[in-house]
Amino acid sequence: MRLSGLHSRLRSAEQQVRLAAEREEDARTQAGQATHDAQHRFAAPAPPPRPAAPHFEAHYFDQRVSHDAAVPSNETFKQRYWFDASHYRPGGPVFLLDAGETDGADRLPFLSQGILRILSEATGGVGIVFEHRYYGESFPTPDLSTDNLRFLTTLQSLYDGVHFAKNVQIPGLDLTAPNTPWVYYGGSYAGAKAAFARKLFPDIFAGGIASSAVTTAIIDYWQYYEPIRASAPTTCIDRLVGHTQLIDTVLALNSTLLTSSLKTYFGLPNITSDADFVNALALPLGSWQARNWDPKVGSKRFDLFCQYLTNETLPSASFDVAVPSFLSSAAPSLLPKDPRSTLTSFSHYAEYVKAHIAVLCPPDVAQDDCFGTDEYGGDGLDEASWKSWSYQFCTEWGYFIGAPPSADTPSLVSRLLTPEYTGKICHKAFPPGKLNRVPDLPDVDAINQYGSFNLLYPRLAFIDGSEDPWIYATPHSPSAPNPQREDTDDEPFKLIPGGVHHWDENGLPSGQLEPPAIAHVHADEVRFVRKWLAEWRAERDAATEAQGKGWWQRERGRWE
Incomplete structure (x- = not known):
């Protein structure tokens, strides 16, 4: 075919x-041959051999096929995820890494030596890799006909994350939102989702890290080159x-x-x-x-x-x-x-x-x-390896x-x-079906309504690479109204010099030195995430105190 x-x-x-x-x-x-086409090594001692990656068991969550009343379905499907609780300390956060438009198993290295390990180790948290609907093994329909792809939208997948955070049962732990702080991480398309999730569902996600986040949908994206x-x-x-x-x-x-x-x-x-x-x-x-x-x-x-x-x-x-x-x-x-x-x-x-x-x-x-x-x-x-993202x-x-x-x-x-x-x-590839059809042109307004180049929100970080071919679709785009906006711990806005596509997502095993630019951005992420978590806890404590005062005032009124 x-x-x-x-x-x-x-x-x-x-x-x-x-x-x-x-x-x-x-x-x-x-063979001891010259490596004339090798990438320049960083000035550091030769690292020791890498240990074998840990094995992470796949788990399955009963996810709704549709969260949209206009696209009804009472059915559920098995949505795959993996987690690492080896760094968890009581009261620690959850870091949800959206696997995006690929098999979720491709993201497992980030649990052992990437951004999930870095943040979980620094905060006593749990790292989760969450597979996107219609990728890997997480399919809500038996095939990928145009009609059966009607449940594949960005908003449906965002609600997957919400429903998961509110209801997942990590074995032996009670970490559901909003009682536990969840921080959403994603790269590229998943990075845009991390930004949208933090803005749309701030009561569920205490923070978001949007790496190489393509927050602006563009039909003719010739700027890639x-x-x-x-x-x-x-x-x-x-x-x-x-x-x-x-x-x-x-x-x-x-x-x-x-x-x-x-x-x-x-x-x-x-x-x-x-x-x-x-x-x-x-x-x-x-x-x-x-x-x-x-x-x-x-x-x-x-x-x-x-x-x-x-x-x-x-x-x-x-x-x-x-x-x-x-x-x-x-x-x-x-x-x-x-x-x-x-x-x-x-x-x-x-x-x-x-x-x-x-x-x-x-x-x-x-x-x-x-x-x-x-x-x-x-x-x-x-x-699905070509058809799911093509449909999106x-x-x-x-x-x-x-x-x-x-x-x-x-x-x-x-x-x-x-x-x-x-x-x-x-x-x-997508002939019209009885229930669904592909529009004449992509409905980019469905994405850009969330903020596009101007998207910003408290406790939402944007991290990009200066040489990323997708930078023209991010808030760092030279076409953006304010590509040099202020970088703060509340609204981090960081550009990795010479960086390409979500370069902060991967890391090295513990004890090995990263290049300075990557070590710096990882240290920044640890710092501002710790600050976010302290803010979240202060807000929760203040709300609990206010709720308690309200209860006492109501009780006192009954007796006075």
């Missing part, structure tokens, strides 16, 4: 890239912009022979659609978001991509640097006066795509079936990522990647 196969492979591309990078790194280390263009090595970006312009020029000639030669040169000869072809060429840019301060967590693949484009450490003799026939015959005037350096880079670009993109399609599968976007199929739960961005969030709308803005990707192209999945 076309593209459902692509998404099932590429939806987890970040994880695949990271694991591949780790294998490459291990192989080089064992702007932090890459601004922060990646200049030579690499200049090369990519030039190569992209050249490819667009060749495709615009509408010559079957030249287009076929171009696709063959990049190892993708059997992709029928020109837009599908250039969409495949854009895939390496996703590895920018996969970078992390911890090389065991992040990917170094973007560095490798740039090394290909800038001819660093790669033997030119192994590549064909002759003028490709489709260039010499198509547009010789486009060739630079001294073409060798440019053509070498172009040849390396093609070689990278052959070696790292084309191979994502198995030999026995047609390239159109891997990279095409004309057909989508499959309503089974095994399609098609209905509420947008984020159709492509080229800038203005020709004056240099583009890292082909101008063929328009919102119409990147958004066509919405109507091909």
